[in-house]
Amino acid sequence: MTQPDFLIPKSNECERLFHGRGHFYPDLEHICIDWFAPVVLITLYKPVEQVWLNTLVSHIQSRVHQCQSIQVQHRYQKMAPVDVMWGDKIDSLTATEHGLNYKINLANNQNHGLFLDMANGRKWVIENAKNRRVVNLFSYTCAFSMAAHAGQADAIMNLDMAKAALSVGRENHKLNKQALDHVKFAGVDLFKSWGKLRREAKFDLLICDPPSFQKGSVNIERDYKKIIRRIPEFMQQGQSLLMLCLNSPDLSVEWLKQQVDEFCPECEFQQQLANPNVFKEANPDKGLKVLIYRY
Secondary structure, eight states: OOOOOOOOOSSSBOEEEEEOTTSOSTTOTTEEEEEETTEEEEEESSOOOHHHHHHHHHHHHHHOTTOOEEEEEETTSTTOOEEEEEEOOOOEEEEEETTEEEEEEOSSOSSOSOOGGGHHHHHHHHHHOTTOEEEEETOTTOHHHHHHHHTTOSEEEEEOSOHHHHHHHHHHHHHTTOOOTTEEEEOSOGGGOHHHHHTSOOBSEEEEOOOSEETTTEEHHHHHHHHHTTHHHHBOTTTOEEEEEEOOTTSOHHHHHHHHHHHOTTOEEEEEOOOOTTOOOSSGGGSOEEEEEEO
8 A cells, every 4th residue: 555645734733634535545545644733643544554554654753843743543443542653642732723722632532623624614704704793503612613703703602512512612712812702602402492593683604514414413414404494584684694514425515505595595605615725535526515605
């Protein structure tokens, strides 16, 4: 098996160094490499030969001079354990992106707290949140909320069923010295909480980044239309911006556009945000899709 030709980080900003999951690189579709200074994290989605892995670690050690730790996450194993292959054992750290800091936990989580393919989406929010009332659905650790705060949003509401993730979100805001007087956190099931949104003053920036599937709560192929058709209930018509995201590799950009056309035809398509260049996809419809609409 060939070795991946990974990027060399030019700063301490977090980024993906190699993206094999897009099937763009033959025989390397089970490998990703990320930079969370000072850690290089190799993620494996199936087993590899130890000799090959040792060679990769040596290449990283020799080329990424600011690295202090090289770790491997075995996503194909139960609980996705992480091994330190070289350097210091660093379980938690603070990652930086677009001038914002994020708490990252490498030790005990399948997902470490920040999805790097959404970097351009967070930048768009920073650039478009000024003086807006933002609602952040499926907010996870509230990275979009921090971006909206940095972009001078007037108010931000975060919804997510995972209260532990929202707690990390609060800590992330505090980490960046962002006041919480105009930020709300609601640990609720969105599909049972439409009244909570309707009771708020209408929003004018929607961020919807749902999981593709979450047992017992979300099946996005079934449920996205439930969100789209309720947009008029809680969004300000005529001046609202909508960021609609789709992570499912089995659903296309055209599928999402059709959902919008059918269930909220008042929405006008503006643009599709590009993913960071490193996220190469053999089939672009398999990767992250981020569509911007005006309502």
